[in-house]
Amino acid sequence: MRITFKNSAGVLLLAVSGALIGGCANTESRPEVAEPTDEEIKQLMISSFKEKGIAKLDRVNQTELQKACSLAESDPGSLTDAKRVKLQEAALAAVKFPVDGKYLGDWKAGEKLAQTGVGFQFSDKEGTAAGGNCYACHQLAPEELSYGNLGPSLYQYGKLRGNSEEIMKYTWVKIWNSHAYNACSNMPRFGAEGILTETQMKDAMALLLSPDSPVNK
Numbered sequence: 673m674r675i676t677f678k679n680s681a682g683v684l685l686l687a688v689s690g691a692l693i694g695g696c697a698n699t700e701s702r703p704e705v706a707e708p709t710d711e712e713i714k715q716l717m718i719s720s721f722k723e724k725g726i727a728k729l730d731r732v733n734q735t736e737l738q739k740a741c742s743l744a745e746s747d748p749g750s751l752t753d754a755k756r757v758k759l760q761e762a763a764l765a766a767v768k769f770p771v772d773g774k775y776l777g778d779w780k781a782g783e784k785l786a787q788t789g790v791g792f793q794f795s796d797k798e799g800t801a802a803g804g805n806c807y808a809c810h811q812l813a814p815e816e817l818s819y820g821n822l823g824p825s826l827y828q829y830g831k832l833r834g835n836s837e838e839i840m841k842y843t844w845v846k847i848w849n850s851h852a853y854n855a856c857s858n859m860p861r862f863g864a865e866g867i868l869t870e871t872q873m874k875d876a877m878a879l880l881l882s883p884d885s886p887v888n889k
């Protein structure tokens with residue numbers, strides 16, 4: 673039996689549990705099991721994922737980019753460099769930059785949203801303001817000792833990179849849609865998916881780039 677998970681990038685992750693439960697008794701007598709098709713995996717996910725509250729079944733529908741990245745998990749050759757570049761270019765072209773041209777908001781509000789993972793959960797009400805949950809994957813301010821490491825440490829991000837227009841733009845794009853620079857990134861697409869508002873993204877930017885932010889002390 674196979675259990676299928678979908679990570680934040682919508683990439684299908686497969687964990688073979690049958691082999692674990694069965695132990696390593698007698699591999700020779702085990703019948704060949706055919707790889708499930710993409711459609712079978714999707715149907716399995718649909719049957720095991722129950723709609724609850726605001727979490728609807730459309731969440732299992734993948735974008736073209738997510739489909740390409742899922743396929744590349746089992747067939748790396750399927751995602752050619754040319755295709756990868758094309759997907760990234762399309763993601764980049766859709767990025768919306770701040771209307772007033774200002775990138776930095778309030779780092780204190782940024783720290784709060786980096787700490788909160790509320791929003792889009794089945795237990796949340798429609799329209800609940802979402803957080804960024806950045807600490808779930810990144811180290812940021814050194815005062816916060818509890819952080820995940822799926823993403824790189826962002827401690828001293830601004831101190832190390834400065835805040836040139838180029839760095840501001842790069843960081844904005846990364847937060848808006850991480851796939852624009854890394855097609856199969858596991859980071860949520862905060863702008864592209866409407867998770868954070870423009871103001872919230874500016875606050876996250878200030879947390880990373882403002883010289884006053886504890887991230888840069």
Ligand code: HEC
Pocket residue numbers: 680786804805806807808809810822823824826843846847850854857858859860862876877880
């Ligand atoms: C589910 C995990 C996850 C969450 C949540 C997450 N990130 Fe990331 N982030 C990643 C991963 C993985 C990478 C590295 C891969 C990549 O660059 O796409 C990354 C890369 C980055 C980078 C680029 C770092 C570099 O060295 O260039 C920035 C900036 C960033 N994240 C900011 C944020 C901010 C701000 C938040 C919260 C609003 C956040 N991330 C939330 C997983 C996450």
